[in-house]
Amino acid sequence: MASLESAVYPAPPEYDVFKKKMRELTNIDLDAYKPQIHRRIHQLMQRWGMKSYDEYYKTIAANPDKLREFLDYLTINVTEFFRNSEKWWELKDRIIPQMYHELGHQRIRLWSAACSTGEEPYSLAILASECHVASPKPVLAVDIDNGVLAKAAEGVYAKRSILNAPKEWMEKYFTEVDANTVKVKKELKDKVKFKHMDLIKDKFESGFDIILCRNVVIYFGADTKAALYKKFLAALRPGGYLMTGATEQIFDYKTLGFESAGPFLYRRPK
Ligand SMILES: C[S@@+](CC[C@H](N)C(=O)[O-])C[C@H]1O[C@@H](n2cnc3c(N)ncnc32)[C@H](O)[C@@H]1O
Numbered sequence: 001m002a003s004l005e006s007a008v009y010p011a012p013p014e015y016d017v018f019k020k021k022m023r024e025l026t027n028i029d030l031d032a033y034k035p036q037i038h039r040r041i042h043q044l045m046q047r048w049g050m051k052s053y054d055e056y057y058k059t060i061a062a063n064p065d066k067l068r069e070f071l072d073y074l075t076i077n078v079t080e081f082f083r084n085s086e087k088w089w090e091l092k093d094r095i096i097p098q099m100y101h102e103l104g105h106q107r108i109r110l111w112s113a114a115c116s117t118g119e120e121p122y123s124l125a126i127l128a129s130e131c132h133v134a135s136p137k138p139v140l141a142v143d144i145d146n147g148v149l150a151k152a153a154e155g156v157y158a159k160r161s162i163l164n165a166p167k168e169w170m171e172k173y174f175t176e177v178d179a180n181t182v183k184v185k186k187e188l189k190d191k192v193k194f195k196h197m198d199l200i201k202d203k204f205e206s207g208f209d210i211i212l213c214r215n216v217v218i219y220f221g222a223d224t225k226a227a228l229y230k231k232f233l234a235a236l237r238p239g240g241y242l243m244t245g246a247t248e249q250i251f252d253y254k255t256l257g258f259e260s261a262g263p264f265l266y267r268r269p270k
Pocket of ligand 1: 028076078079080114116117120143145197198199200215216245
């Protein structure tokens with residue numbers, strides 16, 4: 001573990017056992033994350049008044065609400081429709097039309113890598129529909145957390161999570177459940193394929209035109225990040241784009257084999 005974490009929290013052996021058990025429970029390898037994540041794990045342990053890692057683990061394992069609270073506290077699952085909306089309008093108004101022009105057709109493959117509760121891949125599917133994407137394949141949406149994938153498959157959301165979208169899209173793509181809640185329409189749902197995947201360990205499909213990997217690598221160490229970006233490069237078709245989160249600049253993009261295509265947007269050379 002990195003020195004900052006050790007300096008703040010001399011980690012006892014029970015913490016290693018806790019991480020191992022959490023990995024078995026969630027598939028998440030907490031050691032792949034930056035030291036800050038360990039600080040938050042310990043903060044939450046104190047907030048809940050847990051006396052030992054064993055008690056902490058047992059509480060989380062026995063109670064799905066506590067597991068969700070744990071992951072939410074680590075901000076592991078936070079998301080919304082059209083998050084950082086200006087990047088989405090750039091995809092819609094610049095990148096996708098330019099891609100059609102270059103390709104000479106409108107069949108494009110989209111991937112939301114680390115899709116959390118589904119807001120990002122459904123946003124991609126809406127964009128695909130608005131841009132008349134003619135892909136025979138649905139948007140691929142993957143995550144390591146089966147809990148968020150189950151929520152994503154339900155497709156039920158608070159209306160406020162869709163505030164970034166133009167008003168008319170609400171009626172076009174969602175049905176109202178109650179005053180505050182909507183459900184994704186079946187036609188939109190059919191345009192997304194959810195799948196369990198560990199981005200660090202699992203093999204990727206290839207031939208993607210646009211991959212979104214946003215707000216997941218923030219906690220990964222430098223080596224984990226570099227290896228992941230190389231896998232994304234190979235998963236893109238030549239000329240395809242990788243979009244990262246709004247704080248996730250890839251400083252060594254050239255070394256990794258990408259071209260810059262604008263802020264937080266990288267391209268596999270043609
Ligand atoms: C903060 S959410 C990001 C959601 C969406 N991409 C966005 O930007 O709004 C991060 C997601 O990454 C997932 N995740 C973390 N480690 C992962 C891994 N190794 N493989 C796949 N997904 C992972 C978490 O389960 C969580 O749902």
